[in-house]
Amino acid sequence: METVHSGGRPLTRAALAGRRRALEDGRTVSRRELSAAGRDAAKALNLRPALRSILSALCAVWGEQDWERLVVWPSNEHLCGMTGLSERALRYGLRDLVALEVITPRDSANGKRFAIRGPGGAVIDAYGFDLTPIVARKGEWATAIMEATARDAQRSRAFDLLTVRRRAVSEALAALRARFPATDAADLLAAQEALERSTPRRRASGVGPDVVLDAWGELQVMAEDRFYQAASAGNSGRHLEQDTGSPTDPCARAPEKEPEPTRRPEPSLVAAACPVAAEFGVTLRREADVIEIGRLMRGGIGAHPSAWSEACEALGPFRASVLVLIVAQLHDDDVRRGEIRIKNPGGYFRQLVRLCSEGRYGLEAELMAMRRRKMT
Template identity: 45%
Template structure:
């Protein structure tokens, strides 16, 4: 049950707490400082546009008096002219700012807003709105804004990680479709990809659904493992033959002149028929495409080079020294 105050306005706990806030002794607040504190409060509390307009208009009315409280007394007509809002909207927003502990109404007996002057005509007090909490709580606004900045950075990194996992999954699906179109698990992974894509919001200030990042990372691991297993389905250990005999010739050393003096019994590349290559090198089946001629053999060599543990520089050197087909 709320008890009405003598001025007819209902009491609010936030407004009572705001009344206890006070400026430092001898502190004079400029209009610029008050407006800056109001802007920080707007961003920290995520005020609506209309609330921001009214709060900014109130802060702009501060006359920089050397008072203990930051009092302003603009009329509703003045606030309407500055904000473009209706009087009813102005009254509602002031009540909202009061509940937020930003603005404390200081009502006169007839609820009018006006300044109190002394015999010399100097303004010594006023009835209207007390904006002291806005300035006194500026440390609170700074802490909230700092926390919001940290949360934005965390959100951005999370979105980035989701994007990385999504693109990696998409690239793996494309590779599966290109090299292993009939793989039985590809359609299941594609269905999971579509479902996760529908759950993923566009990059914005919205929070990601709980567990979405982990789901994307799990799907990426599943897709990459499926592709690895599909490419590793050929015969195993067919290159682990051990030769304990001494070589009959010296090891080949990198030298352009020695490369030109290749042994005469090497023969021409014409004897390297595709059927012989397939029979001698079962791993070539991992290429996933039919081997019809030497061009396909070279393409398979380039594709399988990394899976066989050969560095790109080794391939380039072999091509330069002995040609693409022998390489």
């Protein structure tokens, strides 16, 4: 004996899995809650626009019946009018939502969708689509969204760091060509061109810069070291004249002792005083880490590139980076307290650079004071 179905569908594992999803005993669901869970499902599964429209339409027709299952029975014609899709696109979309275990079909004997009404005309049951899995998997949607948000934030920070390193390489090579044209930098330029070809773009979905991030960091170190060696002519430090008097004057005075350079603060002290640097996911263990974060946060405080260049020339990249972190931390503290004491962080950075170069601003003392305020 052969059974003929009108509008039926083949049984799938996803459909059976959807039937096993259930709500807690006595749980009631509003249309607003169902729609919010539907939006979370669309975001967690990264649904294409057509599927989002169908899912939103199915949630919108839920009548808030006090049933154990969230069943809706809109016709294809009604759903096409709500979504603007063709009937073929709608059928494919419903099939995909069932395969994703977002909805599950509840077919009647003839495969049609309709409501069953009691003697008084009240709807007591229905055949159509069961939306229970949307709410039953609400925790899964929240976890998936949280993980996706963390991945996006990590990817964004990685691209920010990549931009900083690419810019540092370009600046070092440009300065090398402008100030020391006799220095050979062909190998560095070739490496830069090769990396540019293999570097992914930020807009490329799903592609991260992790593959080339370390390579750009190594090229940055090589380019800056080449510039440093060219600028110092291979000497590790400045030449000090030991005898400043006349060679024929037997009573020439001994040269005055040069002032000792100011002490450089430890990266651990910088990290403790300026926790705002931790937002970029880099632990300040070495001076190179401080310099890297300083370059990255320079634009965030509104400091012009010329201000950064002047600071590096007057104080060195490390102290300039520490000043950037100090300004960023002070401004962040003001924002958290609801105060606006530093109205122009970029101008404040220039002022600190000038005071520090004149010896009127102690970096280590300021960092220790900021650390004490964080501990109290």
